[in-house]
Amino acid sequence: MHYHYRRHRFLHALYRLIAAVVVVYAVWTGCGFFIKPGFDAKKIVEESILKEKTFTQKPVEITSPSGIKAWLMEEHSVPIIALSFIFERGGYAYDPVGKAGRAGIAANMLVYGSGKHDRREFQEIMELNGVRIAFSAGREDLSAGMITPSENKDIAFALLQSALTSPHFDRRDLQVEKQQNLEALKIQQEHPASILSLAFAEELFGANHPYGRNPLGSKEDIASITSEDLQKWLKESLALDNLIVGIAGDITPEEASVALDKIFANLPTRNANREILAPDMNLKPHTKYLKQDTAQIVSDFAAEGTRRSAQDFYPLYIANHILGGSGLTSRLSLAAREKEGLTYGIYTYLSTDEKTPLILGQFSATPENYGKIKQIINAEWQSIARKGVRKKELEDARNYLLASYNLRFNSIAGLADMLAAMQKYELGLDFLQKRNSYVKAVTLEEVNQAAAKYFSVLPMEVAIGDFDNPNEE
């Protein structure tokens, strides 16, 4: 630039320039020196008549007379009791070879009659008393939930006890269940996203690892499952040594500990399922294309992540939140959706299980947008690895995590689930009191170290859709 102005003219010009910049800035952002702030959220919060409060209930550990432990959060504002419990290693990955799908069928059939009640009676008693009991076979664990109006708790506990210890697994009901799973196998093949999720698990975990199998099993697997298989599953999988229980709602510690014995005391002491080994994950950056005539290409992708118990869990959690976390404010969503309009949604999230620490992601888009979105993912992946995150981004993420803390206390069933998860991940009974201090303690250096470590390798991907020439991608 030219510096031959006389000093006062130079200063004059400089002042004008500064003023212009300030005005432009003020107009641009709506909050400069000369224009009053357009929307000052901070001020609204400070001046609000609604002040911050803390959710005061704290969980306690209770032990039943026979020694069964559970975490309990009393909450008497609504006359409802919820139980959430997990049998570790009761999930579908533990189905024997040739009998895949067993755990899913067994889980459904636990409420199809037990003890002195046939299926019809069991269901009738639940419905007439507003009791809901549901079991679900996840990959690793069998998880279950029960909710009841507190006035009907004795009926609910008795039903649950009977479901866990003496289910009928009636042959005719099993036949119907198997038939429905065969139909479900067909329906799985109707939607690109569900075809993809099966192929993705197989590519990532390997066809020979239980995690890579279809949770429903194959036609042959389903056909081979017998009532005896289900009884065997019950004896081997549901025991006291792999049980985790969370209880919440309108119940006292004394009542809860009596209930624990009533429901669970008749279970075997030990389960027989041997821990399966972690899969050898295929995280080498590559894409597997499934060619199919669909309206959009759907993509699932994954990279190495961290465990819930690891030191760098919070730093990576925050880095991922900034890169692809839920909502529309993540870097990926801003770049691919808000700025370019290429997709309805793109997001990434962490799987923090001990055996599969992963960063997982998904998007779908019409074929002409697919390549552009891939470029955006690669660029953002490399950028966060090399340059880390900005201070403001960390601050925003922290504010989000701190201010959203109380939202977890919205429902009684949610509280019970949370207590079970806190035990499964060994977060400690005082986790709720400490959680915000964990979030506050995360430094920019830690986030950037985690970002550099985990995002330096591009994700592996499986994509389904109408590719012109996938091999040239």
Place this chain on the structure above:
Amino acid sequence: MNKIIYSIVFAALFWAENTRAELLPIESFNLNNGLQVIVVSNTKAPIVKQMLWYKTGSIDEPVGRGGVAHLLEHLMFRGTKKVPDSEFNDIIAQNGGDSNAFTSTDFTAYHEFVDISRLEVVMALEADRMVNLDFDDDAFQKERQIVFQERKQRIDNNPTAQFSEIMNRTLWQDCPYARPVTGTEEEILNLTSDDVKTFYDKHYSPDNTVLVLSGDIDASTAKQLAEKHFGGIEKSGTKTSRNPVCSSIKNNKNVYHIKMSHPEIKTPRVVRRYIAPSLKENPEQAYALMVFSKYFGEGDNSFLNQELVLKNKVAAAGSSYDALSRGDGVFSLSAVPSPGKTAAETEDLLQTALNEALKSLNKDKLEKEKHKMTSGLVYIRDNPEDAAMLVGQMAALGFNLNEINDYEKNIKNVTLGDIKEAVSDMLSSSTSITGYLLPAAKEDK
């Protein structure tokens, strides 16, 4: 972010599961500008759900401008003069909120779930975008592309969703309920920024809107804050949201039958829909149909499950009844045939089951059914988000909130005669459609 286009079927399920007489503390009042404010107090945790329900949806769109209500819903996140561009999302995130919106045929709702200390922030944000929407052309172009991608993802990549659209088109003919909430692909791509602004100016006004605050707040505080943030907004003066009149469709008593083959479909489906009275048109028949649907096809002990599924006559079957509508209600049946059975045989089984179910219902069974429908009502008091959803939807459809408090009484009042009459009327003189969704011809042997 899932901007859910709620299917109207959802309403019936929600209704059947969650209401309870005298259990939910509901207070409702109007501001001078016509905004209805509903407060549901729940002091369990220091959190609150704010929902703003505009009483307008896709049925209010001009012909040929399908998808404008939904595109507007998206553009509501694209800025005002005070809160430009995507700052809305940033502010929500910095304040720890979860925010989203959805468009249905009958209404459009925006919602934020926040810590109670942040409620005033989201109230100020919603009040601002009720009147000050100001997106630029670039944002408009991008958002139109996004809703185009959304349609591709939800409908075009999903053969059962395509089938459902075609069923609605045929059943509703010229009535606005025939048109998809997303608009068609061509409609979306031809929408202009003026279309959106016209729709916004016409329908978004405080006197066409319901504000719900559900959570750790009492009515007097809510009133003070509603006045502070929304009280200054003037009503636009346009009386909007006329309910659709579909009487010619309803009265023609046509019985449609369609078949759709799709290469991705691997197992057949049979679906039937009857145009039935809504809760608004005929409350007595509506409550009777709710009880009948529960008895006939909802749950493990329903007639359909016991008589068809558990006896291996069909692979799966169920029914549902949606009474919550600004127009007519819809009673639906659906089934997946057993292997070896054709769609036509399955339809016959459904038809026979309907007649038999009606005959089999006696006083004892009816009392049991009514008991089941009211046994779990207490749950609606638990989660403030569920309560907000229920009261907001009821109010947005123009129902008196007493319907919620009187639900138990109204269900208990249903007699055997009411059910026989309502179901017979529906079977003998409703417009209906039965559709078969089939695998592509070569696989359909």
